[in-house]
Amino acid sequence: MIKLLKNTTAAGLSFLLLMGCAASDATSSNSGDQIVTSGSSAVPTGTAASTAANASASTYSANTAQQVTELEGAWRTTDGQGNEVVMLVQDGFMTFARFNQQNKQFLGTTGGTYTLSNGSFEFKYEFNTLDSTQVGSTISADYKLEKDQWTMSRDGATDTWNRINESNSTSPLAGTWRITGRERDGQMNAMRPGPRKTLKVLSGTRFQWIAFNSETGQFSGTGGGTYTAENGKYTENIEFFSRDSSRVGMSLSFNFEVKDGNWHHSGQSSTGAPVNEIWSRISKD
Numbered sequence: 001m002i003k004l005l006k007n008t009t010a011a012g013l014s015f016l017l018l019m020g021c022a023a024s025d026a027t028s029s030n031s032g033d034q035i036v037t038s039g040s041s042a043v044p045t046g047t048a049a050s051t052a053a054n055a056s057a058s059t060y061s062a063n064t065a066q067q068v069t070e071l072e073g074a075w076r077t078t079d080g081q082g083n084e085v086v087m088l089v090q091d092g093f094m095t096f097a098r099f100n101q102q103n104k105q106f107l108g109t110t111g112g113t114y115t116l117s118n119g120s121f122e123f124k125y126e127f128n129t130l131d132s133t134q135v136g137s138t139i140s141a142d143y144k145l146e147k148d149q150w151t152m153s154r155d156g157a158t159d160t161w162n163r164i165n166e167s168n169s170t171s172p173l174a175g176t177w178r179i180t181g182r183e184r185d186g187q188m189n190a191m192r193p194g195p196r197k198t199l200k201v202l203s204g205t206r207f208q209w210i211a212f213n214s215e216t217g218q219f220s221g222t223g224g225g226t227y228t229a230e231n232g233k234y235t236e237n238i239e240f241f242s243r244d245s246s247r248v249g250m251s252l253s254f255n256f257e258v259k260d261g262n263w264h265h266s267g268q269s270s271t272g273a274p275v276n277e278i279w280s281r282i283s284k285d
Contacts, residue, residue: 074164074203091176099240132217169204181278
């Protein structure tokens with residue numbers, strides 16, 4: 001069932017989606033950004049049955065939309081070896097990162113789009129560091145959401161995720177953002193959308209950035225942790241970093257402004273290089 005951890009008993013059952021499955025479902029034709037709703041085309045129109053079916057479908061759609069909203073935010077679980085697994089869900093996109101902050105170990109990440117339908121959760125891979133052949137395929141699981149606990153079940157295995165409390169957060173940056181502009185030689189250059197992507201997924205208190213190619217499965221890097229965004233100052237506290245573990249524990253501060261719906265981000269990178277970027281919400285791509 002899994003690529004990284006050979007012994008599921010020792011590792012526990014957490015992280016079904018990060019691990020992937022050898023028998024993954026075929027590539028889905030869904031865009032991944034849309035909520036799947038039940039239809040009623042088999043019921044003749046203009047009848048009482050049709051009216052009832054349409055009302056039922058509308059209620060179901062509203063309930064599904066509500067659950068999509070309720071899933072947004074940050075979730076945490078652990079694998080059977082004491083490593084932390086953090087899931088971020090925003091704007092129809094989600095990421096999973098497995099790491100050990102104390103040992104400065106990055107252990108894997110995956111992410112992509114998802115849909116919900118009648119108690120079923122479908123996830124479409126856009127990147128997967130543990131098995132790049134999963135990119136473009138989908139995996140389905142049953143799910144249940146109760147208050148601050150989210151369970152997903154597949155093939156007799158169950159993951160239980162606990163919501164990270166972010167009730168005090170007022171971050172203006174919660175969402176999934178894609179880089180759309182970067183300054184070079186004093187000039188801001190627009191970046192055209194394509195399969196090569198650099199995203200930042202932010203809940204109210206946590207972030208993860210990812211660079212990848214959703215067509216080839218190539219993965220370039222990631223990092224994440226906690227952040228604050230107050231009074232024009234955006235500060236990242238790094239808990240994992242795939243390229244250089246020595247960066248774990250560092251804090252980086254930048255200037256930020258949300259203008260015309262875009263996130264303007266400037267300052268210095270961890271290497272001291274100047275940074276001036278524009279990020280846009282993926283829902284607006």
